[in-house]
Amino acid sequence: xxxxxxxxxxxxxxxxxxxxxxxxxxxxxxxxxxxxxxxxxxxxxxxxxxxxxxxxxxxxxxxxxxxxxxxxxxxxxxxxxxxxxxxxxxxxxxxxxxxxxxxxxxxxxxxxxxxxxxxxxxxxxxxxxxxxxxxxxxxxxxxxxxxxxxxxxxxxxxxxxxxxxxxxxxxxxxxxxxxxxxxxxxxxxxxxxxxxxxxxxxxxxxxxx
Amino acid sequence: xxxxxxxxxxxxxxxxxxxxxxxxxxxxxxxxxxxxxxxxxxxxxxxxxxxxxxxxxxxxxxxxxxxxxxxxxxxxxxxxxxxxxxxxxxxxxxxxxxxxxxxxxxxxxxxxxxxxxxxxxxxxxxxxxxxxxxxxxxxxxxxxxxxxxxxxxxxxxxxxxxxxxxxxxxxxxxxxxxxxxxxxxxxxxxxxxxxxxxxxxxxxxxxxx
Numbered sequence: 092x093x094x095x096x097x098x099x100x101x102x103x104x105x106x107x108x109x110x111x112x113x114x115x116x117x118x119x120x121x122x123x124x125x126x127x128x129x130x131x132x133x134x135x136x137x138x139x140x141x142x143x144x145x146x147x148x149x150x151x152x153x154x155x156x157x158x159x160x161x162x163x164x165x166x167x168x169x170x171x172x173x174x175x176x177x178x179x180x181x182x183x184x185x186x187x188x189x190x191x192x193x194x195x196x197x198x199x200x201x202x203x204x205x206x207x208x209x210x211x212x213x214x215x216x217x218x219x220x221x222x223x224x225x226x227x228x229x230x231x232x233x234x235x236x237x238x239x240x241x242x243x244x245x246x247x248x249x250x251x252x253x254x255x256x257x258x259x260x261x262x263x264x265x266x267x268x269x270x271x272x273x274x275x276x277x278x279x280x281x282x283x284x285x286x287x288x289x290x291x292x293x294x295x296x297x298x299x300x
Numbered sequence: 301x302x303x304x305x306x307x308x309x310x311x312x313x314x315x316x317x318x319x320x321x322x323x324x325x326x327x328x329x330x331x332x333x334x335x336x337x338x339x340x341x342x343x344x345x346x347x348x349x350x351x352x353x354x355x356x357x358x359x360x361x362x363x364x365x366x367x368x369x370x371x372x373x374x375x376x377x378x379x380x381x382x383x384x385x386x387x388x389x390x391x392x393x394x395x396x397x398x399x400x401x402x403x404x405x406x407x408x409x410x411x412x413x414x415x416x417x418x419x420x421x422x423x424x425x426x427x428x429x430x431x432x433x434x435x436x437x438x439x440x441x442x443x444x445x446x447x448x449x450x451x452x453x454x455x456x457x458x459x460x461x462x463x464x465x466x467x468x469x470x471x472x473x474x475x476x477x478x479x480x481x482x483x484x485x486x487x488x489x490x491x492x493x494x495x496x497x498x499x500x501x502x503x504x505x506x507x508x509x
Contacts (some may be wrong), residue, residue, distance in 0.1 A: 141350035
């Protein structure tokens with residue numbers, strides 16, 4: 092496979108394949124296929140494609156309040172007065188915000204950590220926006236009537252980060268919650284892992300017919 | 301899945317995802333992952349990435365002789381005087397040239413058709429570089445000592461195209477050959493398809509110990 096890349100008919104093609112295969116999960120064969128595809132498109136389409144990527148990199152920024160990707164200094168969610176700014180949902184990444192927004196069930200605001208505490212990957216609390224979160228919480232009026240939702244993944248790193256945040260935030264007297272865990276809708280008992288099933292039984296809820 | 305794309309926090313991000321997901325085989329989730337990856341890279345790396353693609357589209361051209369992708373008017377193979385310019389290997393695409401070059405076994409030149417005759421896809425002879433090929437062959441001195449190798453795929457479209465080319469070229473008295481078909485090296489008889497195995501028996505070759 093590696094030797095497939097030896098004979099490029101064109102330095103321009105070789106450079107483009109190098110660039111495209113630098114993307115995560117894109118091998119050199121796929122990169123060649125994509126480069127040959129782009130070569131066949133009208134020039135204006137290709138320029139539109141590259142301009143969209145340059146614009147994203149050059150003009151997008153991170154919201155001053157919640158660290159979400161934003162076109163402006165403050166993102167569209169943080170600047171939306173109809174949302175509940177006293178409920179802050181803490182997530183790992185931009186993609187988590189998009190997933191939660193997509194449920195249509197949440198009307199508070201967010202705080203994007205930009206990662207998760209993971210000593211194995213060399214990511215500590217200072218690499219994340221935890222200081223910004225504590226400052227944000229400390230600046231709230233009457234924190235006892237406000238809430239932080241820890242919406243991190245259920246693995247070891249997620250639990251560790253949640254516990255760390257809980258210790259940092261508890262001093263402000265703010266309510267701290269986390270996502271409900273249990274069987275997913277449509278999940279089959281037979282195939283559920285025992286940890287999830289165990290939690291689902293322990294934290295069973297009143298039946299609403 | 302489709303509804304996942306509804307809530308973009310940023311128009312810039314949405315535009316980039318639209319652009320990236322226009323590539324063949326790249327869905328919107330992968331495009332979002334790639335866009336967020338690019339956003340995290342140093343700006344100069346991203347500009348290098350987009351410039352390589354713009355350069356390929358704006359500066360690469362097709363060789364005047366063989367229609368191969370080239371940085372110059374005539375490609376590096378066609379302008380190589382050490383190669384045998386009286387043996388022309390006809391292939392479907394640029395990728396086929398790269399595959400054959402990679403074998404290190406071929407020292408002639410190429411002719412890239414730019415596709416294959418496929419009435420189902422609306423591709424006829426006039427959409428390919430067949431006219432250029434016949435002109436090239438007709439311009440050869442003493443065609444009886446020259447050769448065209450039809451190196452097209454072994455499916456119906458490939459066979460149809462080979463047959464069409466044979467009819468076009470036979471009048472020039474040039475030798476016309478095609479790729480040997482048979483079991484691949486390391487192929488197991490048990491798993492070979494019967495058409496391939498049948499051809500391998502019919503066209504059996506002297507054993508060279």
